[in-house]
Amino acid sequence: MTGTLSILSAGPGSTVQDGGRHGYLRYGVTGAGPMDPLAHAVANRALGNPAGAAAIEVSLGGIEITAEEAPLTVAVAGGAFSATLDGQALPPAVVVHLEPGVQLRLRAGAAGCWCYLAVAGGLDLPLVLGSASTHTRTGIGGLEGRALAAGDRLATGTPARVSVAAGAIQAPLLERPAETIRVILGPQDDFFAPDQIASFLAGPWTVSARGDRMACFLEGPKLTHLRSYNITSDGIAMGAIQVPGEGQPIILMADRQSTGGYPKIATIIGPDLGRLAQARPGSTLCFRSVSHAEAVAARAEEQAFLAGAIPVEPLIRTRFTSEFLLGLNLVDGYVDAHAQA
Incomplete structure (x- = not known):
């Protein structure tokens, strides 16, 4: 089943990127693609997407999204950004089930410059020279060749898996200090x-x-x-x-x-x-x-x-009202206990 992802707000520099536009450098066409290819691939693979599927690259300016009409399953991976679901803190690398109207917000956190927001089934956008990657200097790819902005709506593809477990993504390869x-x-x-x-x-x-x-x-x-x-x-x-x-x-x-x-x-x-x-x-x-x-x-x-199944572990159960859990539908009633300390 396909769906629609709605952009509620976006800081400068957040764009759609897939695995990149390959084979055209000889003609002066930039490859674009993700700044952090591993994090981009981890977010996709945690959902069962191909590693190079189109996803949102989020800059330090952050982004806020929601689902329209139908639920979406999304994954976040990359820098140690601050992630919240309707104000509830999440781990920086996580898979969540996003119900219509529920808001997922990503903001600059403790470390890193980029994080990746993938959706099960990928983003369904026209390909330019075989790629959906955005290159803003030439205005090609992505959504009209530009950075994302409030009010944008992105169609999603059909997920490869019937269901994807929600929880914290276990990806030790993403722990990469730059020293x-x-x-x-x-x-x-x-x-x-x-x-x-x-x-x-x-x-x-x-x-x-x-x-x-x-x-x-x-x-x-x-x-x-x-x-x-x-x-x-x-x-x-x-x-x-x-x-x-x-x-x-x-x-x-x-x-x-x-x-x-x-x-x-x-x-x-x-x-x-x-x-x-x-x-x-x-x-x-x-x-x-x-x-x-x-x-x-x-x-x-x-x-x-990346060739194997990306481990996703359920988050620790803690106390919340049934109304809260029904409204969020987050990890079948699990939340990050560390965020509650």
Whole structure:
């Protein structure tokens, strides 16, 4: 059964994202997709959706939604956002049954910059070049190529499962402090002397407030080049770390340009992209160089977790009136006991 998700309020930067728009960088078309691919996939997989199904990427500005006409089952995963259902506190990673008129609110919480709101069956939106991902700079994908706003209504698809258990999502891979980010050096690390590579790895680097979905800017020790800081422009992967003439690294993210002409000292491995994306401005970090084999092993661990059933544990029962429980229909009468302390 399909349904409708209604946006009651949305801060700036909340958009629809699926697994991304692949195969078009050669034509100058940005891939878009989630800033934290693992969290996006966890929210979807907890509902039985494909990992790359269309979901809402929620920024620090937060969002508030409800269901229209028919109940929806939704999942939240990502940063440690503050989540409430009609004012009742929830865990930051959770599956809930959302009745019509009941309000699910997500706001910036203790940590993280992005969280993902998936709905059983996914969001049913027209595909642009094979993807529903929003790229606001070019106005394509998602809902009219723009960020979500109050009053928007999103149709949902047919759920893959007849029913999905509600409760707290158990996803230890999402517990990823950003202090150390794993990278593979290159492809232009030969533009830097060994002492500059050592300085790059050691940092410490501070995440600048200038960042957005296109790039993360770092502030720290000035890196110098062995020769010119210009190269023949070549393709840009998500997580590529450019070093322009001023010597401060720029990490290209989901809405990156398709090509770039600064030397790339290193590239963040796929499993650590979300770790970097969730680092708030003012956070400090350093990098660790890893081998190709270690990067592949980390990706295999992540894929193995997503291939299985994502564990969802019922929340702890506590005392509430029958009217409250009937009105919320939350986890069959379970709520987060820690929120009541």
